[in-house]
Amino acid sequence: MQHKKVSSNERLRRAALAEYAIFKSGEDKDYDQLTFLAAKICQVPVAKISIIGKNNIWYKSAYGTQLAELPRENALCEHAIYAGEEIFIINSREHPEFFENAKNIYDREYHFYAGVPLLNANGHAIAVFCIFDTKIRKLEEDQKKSLLALATQSMNLFESRKQKTKLQHVQRKLKQKYKELEKFASLVSHDIKSPLANIISLTELLKDENKEKLDEQSRQYLDFLVESSYSLRNYVDEILSFYRSDHVLEKDYEDVHLPTLLKRITDLYTLEENVEITYPEKGHLKNINKAALSQVFMNLISNALKYNTREVRKVNISFKITSSYYCFEVSDNGIGISAADKGKIFQLFATLDAKDRNGNPGSGIGLATVKKHIEQMNGSIEVISEKGKGSTFKFKIKRP
Incomplete structure (x- = not known):
């Protein structure tokens, strides 16, 4: 998943994040299941999916903590999105400055952090799948692989949500276009049916008032005119019925x-x-x-x-x-x-x-x-x- 070049363009990164429509999008049990598994597999008290906004970090899911939002500056995830590493792993013994600066941000004092940047196709980190511990520790190779796998599934959920949002947008546009087409069909049918009604009534009147003066061929012509007018009217009615059929399906x-x-x-x-x-x-x-x-x-x-x-x-x-x-x-x-x-x-x-x-x-x-x-x-x-x-x-x- 993470074999991509990480982009450092913050403006494009935020634009990419907006496409996913996930910032402050509410709780979702699918993501909660992933953070639960991460915490249990890696044996840590806290696991999060952190959405990196312009100034703040918001959690799509957080296991082991109630903290919903925190400032982006000095947050550990801020380092993870630009580190260029598949898994960004640090502890307070080797990087005391990171944890000292972040001490007042979190709800407790952490000494271990591991984060997997969630990158889109263009290398923009829209979020971080991360775990925390209050003590110094390390991850086994199987735990690292598990964390990467869970992060991949998290990104797949984001991509699925993005495609769903796009589909809903297209559906709304199509529905609007269809309403416009139906309105057009109604207007056209009215504009056609009104003169057709006049043609039919005037032709019938012409036949009645001149039945003694018209020869057989002329009467056949008038009959054909009436018949054709009725056929066209029925044709218009059926076209309108076809375009209105979606209302039946609703x-x-x-x-x-x-x-x-x-x-x-x-x-x-x-x-x-x-x-x-x-x-x-x-x-x-x-x-x-x-x-x-x-x-x-x-x-x-x-x-x-x-x-x-x-x-x-x-x-x-x-x-x-x-x-x-x-x-x-x-x-x-x-x-x-x-x-x-x-x-x-x-x-x-x-x-x-x-x-x-x-x-x-x-x-x-x-x-x-x-x-x-x-x-x-x-x-x-x-x-x-x-x-x-x-x-x-x-x-x-x-x-x-």
Whole structure:
């Protein structure tokens, strides 16, 4: 760990320390365990992880003492960070001046000190892993190795905290960007939907007021205009739904009775004629996102019925539990998906040549939203299908 050149640039050292966000960051049992082990292995009364600030030294962890902070000047750790040694070891017999100057700083009179500077990648000592004793002593080789190993683990914890802090910062920025994007999508959708509504209403009005004057081809043009306007409006709605889907994923997790959930969803579709939907009569799900799972089922069932030209449209939902996942299958007798298309159906904005039973093309958003929900629930989804022979969507979500 310590085979690095120690930097003597104090300004850069403090800048490096700031990146770790550890100064006065509160107690942490992970660090306390390390100082406990150091004290026991080296057989000393006091072990500390000392954070070197601008003027003071603060302890991230201290075993054997209640002292929380002390002046940096004349502190023994001040010598350790610039000594250029892997382990800085001194005692009062060989270096009486160090201990004499430090006598009024500490809570007791020490005669032995050993400190391992904790260096970042650029050689800046942000802290010292150190031990103290009130009597003159020496460390055995195994004790030195143990102290170095514990210091390495301490630095690993600091690095982990630093990366976590960076990740949290990136997450905050991404969340802000996402909110801005969602706001933009809302504004754009409003600006598009308003003129679309005018186009639809004016076109319908034009058809009604001129139905005797228009020939068949002109009426078909107007019908196509209305149909295209509705398709574009629905497309805008689905884009907005996709960007808002993260709000669904933020819902609280709860226990769910699966048959009750599926009944409420399937009742929305069984009102149509010649629709048969079957689902399990038993099943309890623990601590899941009910809102997200409902959206997944609604989308898959809706697609199964829309892309189905059979006289009787059938959907079957099955369920099983494994040691790690809740597993579901949604099967239909619809038009199916070709082998060439199966690889892209979950991609955002990827559309197929197929049209639904009303002749409308897909938006390429619904299944992308389904995949997004499932992956956020630590699951996965796949499709088994053959053109003209229906489809089976198999997905699983992580169970607690």
